[in-house]
Amino acid sequence: MRSYFFILIAFVAAFSGSVSAQSQSSAPIIEQLSGVWVSDGDAFGVPARTTMRWDKALGGKFFRLDYRIEMQREGGAPSVFEGVAYYRHAGNEAYTAYWADNGGELHPIKGEREGNALIAHWGTEGVKQGRTRYQLLPNGAVEVTDWIKTAEGWRQFNQNQFKAVPTRGE
Numbered sequence: 166m167r168s169y170f171f172i173l174i175a176f177v178a179a180f181s182g183s184v185s186a187q188s189q190s191s192a193p194i195i196e197q198l199s200g201v202w203v204s205d206g207d208a209f210g211v212p213a214r215t216t217m218r219w220d221k222a223l224g225g226k227f228f229r230l231d232y233r234i235e236m237q238r239e240g241g242a243p244s245v246f247e248g249v250a251y252y253r254h255a256g257n258e259a260y261t262a263y264w265a266d267n268g269g270e271l272h273p274i275k276g277e278r279e280g281n282a283l284i285a286h287w288g289t290e291g292v293k294q295g296r297t298r299y300q301l302l303p304n305g306a307v308e309v310t311d312w313i314k315t316a317e318g319w320r321q322f323n324q325n326q327f328k329a330v331p332t333r334g335e
Contacts, residue, residue: 194258194278195219195228198299202307202327208234208246215325217309228252232266250285252276260285288314305329 198219205214213236222229230250237243248266255261258278264287265271272287272295281301288294294314302308311323 193254194281194283194299194301195252195254195260195276197301198283198307199228200332201330203330204309204325204327206325208236208323208325211239212237215327217327222251226253250274302326 199221201216201218203214203216207213208215213234215232215234217233218229218231220229220231221227228251230252231247232249233245233247235243235245246267248264248270250262250264252260252262252274260274260276260283262274262276262285263271264274270293272293273289274285274287276283276285278284279298283299285297285299286294287296296312296319298308298310300308300310305328307327307329309323309325309327310321312319312321314320
């Protein structure tokens with residue numbers, strides 16, 4: 166009888182751990198991306214520091230993404246690429262958004278959750294199309310991978326791992 170008691174305790178402990186892990190990962194993906202994230206490495210083939218910030222905006226009706234890449238070109242002044250997107254929840258784990266950047270690009274976005282990732286399909290068919298994957302990693306980091314659609318198919322053009330920047334009070 167005693168062994169059944171220990172088996173029951175072990176089962177309850179294992180089950181309660183899996184329930185808390187499920188509830189943690191079942192939060193909307195966009196909320197799991199909230200905060201400030203930084204990546205030091207390369208961007209477009211040169212050393213860079215990339216920062217992304219996800220915050221609720223406009224009375225909580227949208228999530229705003231601010232994305233900034235500071236690239237250090239050899240022998241030259243730093244070059245900056247920056248963009249902003251506004252994401253709106255469209256039901257379940259679907260999102261609609263618009264992206265604008267300092268290169269003059271403006272793209273509609275359709276986003277969806279795929280496991281522990283937000284997949285953002287951006288652009289317009291027949292004009293310019295791409296996709297960006299914001300993957301939550303087990304170590305707490307976020308991996309961001311970008312692709313562009315070419316005549317030959319999808320081509321990856323950027324990938325970075327981001328670490329969360331602690332905010333005050335953490």
